[in-house]
Amino acid sequence: MVSSPARRSGARPMGTVVYESVRDAIIEGRYGADEKLVQEQVAGDLGVSRTPVRDALNRLAQEGLVTWLPGSGYLVNDLTDQDITEVFEVRRNLEVLALEKSCGGLSRVQASRINTIIEEMAAADPTDAAAQFDLNRRFHQAMIEPAGNQLLLTMLDQLWDHPVSRRITRSYIHDEENVGRMIEEHRQILQACLDDDVQRLTTLSEKHMTEGYGETLSEAT
Secondary structure (H helix, E strand, O other), X not given: OOOOOHHHHOOOOHHHHHHHHHHHHHHOOOOOOOOEEOHHHHHHHHOOOHHHHHHHHHHHHXXXXXXXXXXXXXXXXXXXXXXXXXXXXXXXXXXHHHHHHHOOOOOHHHHHHHHHHHHHHHHOOOOOHHHHHHHHHHHHHHHOHHHOXXXXXXXXXHHHHOHHHHHHHHHHOOOHHHHHHHHHXXXXXXXXXXXXXXXXXXXXXXXXXXXXXXXXXXXXO
């Protein structure tokens, strides 16, 4: 079941709000793997017309979160090992490159902002996957701001926007211990960058990403 998008809409286009509502319901497991989604049913759940629901489901099909079944609706796709591996391989290589370019380049203001993000993550509910995803994303994006390569930053930003990235985060943000480990790793990564230690920075970052994705693979198996 998904919550009504009316509270989230404001001045935003209804189609966007409906898309985000259905996307988040899939990511958070309220619509489970292999569950069939019928336009009329989803529209009723959301209290909207079929048109924005149809558009949202078509967009989700293009992104690989659902599969269209002619004549019967849409099927929620499971998160496969291949999905996880593809995102991991691309992100690892691009982010390590961006970190190498950013190492030692954080300003005092940028470093202070990153510390604030880390503390916000520590204060947030460790089981709130949406909040932890947003904070995690803000940390990693802030770390690579000094890279100076706009194409590289744009590609990583698009990767974070990929729905699979949100589903991966949900699969390993499930207890306080995991979040606590991530926070400590974030602190170590920030310090390595401030120390201008490229080798330590890339080693810590690769370990940080590999552990998260590795745990996600275990969940999907």
